[in-house]
Amino acid sequence: MPSARMQHNKLNKVLTGIRGLDDITNGGFPRGRATLLAGGPGSGKTVLALQALVNGAKNGEPGIFVAFEEDSAHIVANAATFGWNLPEMEKQSLFFLDAKPRPDVVCAGHFDLAGLLAALKAKADQIGAKRIVFDSIDVLLSLLNDSLAERRELYRLSDWLVSCGLTGIITCKNNDSGQTNLDYQDFLQYMVDCAIFLRHDLENRVARRTLHIVKYRGSGFYAGEVALSFGDHGVEVISFPLMPAYDRDSTERVSSGVERLDSMLGGGYYRGAAVLLSGAPGTAKTTLCGSFVLAACARGERALFVGFDEPANEIVRNLRSVGIDLRPHVDSGLLLMRSIRSSLTGAEEHIGTLRNLLETHQPRCVVIDPLSAIINSDANAIRRRMPEQLLEMTKATGVTLVCSSLLNGNDALDESTDIHVSTVADTWIQLSYDVLAGERNRALTIIKSRGTEHSNQVRELILSASGITLTDVYQADGEVLMGTARWQKEIAEKDAEEHLLAGVEHKRKELELAQAEVNARIEVLQRGMAVKRAELEMLLAAEVSRLKKASRTHQALWGKRSGDSQKPASAS
């Protein structure tokens, strides 16, 4: 009965309201039990605990925050930076207890939490509290200075939570902070029903906050490490639940913004496709991205342009110099330009930021320029897979994504193999340059384009004040020529062609002359022939007439001889 079990799980959990955390915990923290958040300084324990408390208070579950470490005034002030109005909530649904031990306090003998917990119970009943945070418990435990007493008080706390039906969030420093002899930590982990470890490290000089769930009694959970991202409205866990597959049967095309490129692709990019533009610096990747966005806005579609390390208004200015004016669309709110510092955070946080932008702006066309900034911000090989998750994300929502990827060299296939985007992307366009005869010319090739017939031809990409144009490259002697070299070669070939044409014309005339001569000779001969024929006929006619005449003469002669009846046999 999986559904009944799910229901059961849901009933026994409280949603933290923290994005991603409710996903990896499969529904939140255990209700009426203790959850441990252990981590070093700056790992986000306090904020995470407070956010879960505040979210509860907003949704009808008032809460108590017991601050052992910080003054509650500081906590309230810090929370204001996330836009949480705690003073307002403190009136009814939130209670802060300043429980910071005074520095001059002396411990002489055993003490316990009985009084504190009894008083807290009274307070909880008064405000109807459902959640309580102890931040951070180690401050209190260190006063006990006795491992037996520590365990006893933790048991007391745990039992108290159960008896009061309060969902407890206990924060605690962990061993990463360099302290030793903290055996209550191990004990805490056994005691609580859910234990989450938080970390704060520097990786390649980039601050990274991560967390992972160590245990969760009676519940499935995601055991891997996930990033904890600090946003404008609080923290967020960057995790990606499986997205429902988007209907990929779309045959709708969206223009790349460059007419010739559209025709090379058989009509443009597919709606919902992921397009990768890879190339070395200065190969007009950003310009192509800009063309795409401009075309989208011209169709009236919402668009998002995310640039890295380059101020948004500079991108707009630079694109205007090549005839791509995005300013009106930025002003109208159709296009959201956002610039992010790549070095500030790790890849997961960037993906989280992008996800938030996608959700708040709801664009249909998105540009990320360059995507490699995300990858390069993180050396860890596993996190290089993050862009894949981004692509899955955009595909799930049917967003057409164009992202560029900066290559260090000019060889796409060499450099891109470790960027997994190239396999996930539907269309991969490689931009490169050829240095020839003292100039650098841009070239565009479609490496792959799924589901479309596409041109296999290299095109020269020409940037001008009116934007991008693609022209045929000149191929000669197995060599691809571009730029001035193409122009020169074209001129030279044209000259040669003209020369050749002239030669042919000359030869034709010669041959015509020869033909005419032969024809003339044939005429002369034919006429000669006619003369001979006439002569022959004349001769024959004369002969016939001579013979007739001779025959007549012979008969006359024979008649004159008379008396002789015998005629000669051969008379006629």
Add this chain to the structure above:
Amino acid sequence: MPAISSVPDSNKQEARAAGFVFRLYVAGEAPNSQLALRNLKVLCQDHYRDDFHIDVVDVLLSPERAWTEGVIVTPTVVRVTPEPGIRIIGNLSNTDQVLSVLGFAMQAND
């Protein structure tokens, strides 16, 4: 005989009159709290004779007061008079430590 008042702010006359005024925060009848009260009484009788007063505050009855006075764990004893105030937590079983804090270290070693 010095007074031990369980209702704070009563017996103000006596509290003012006494040279040493302590406020002990307890959690009802909790063992550590009761032990602390016994230990404090014995200690005061030994060292201050009649010149002391102990206010007992039950945090179960008035938690907010304890919190506003910065008392979180029980038992906690605060020396109100003389200045400066001294704050000790625990059941006061560690007599050497308590005496040392109260300035009796030399006497204790005698």
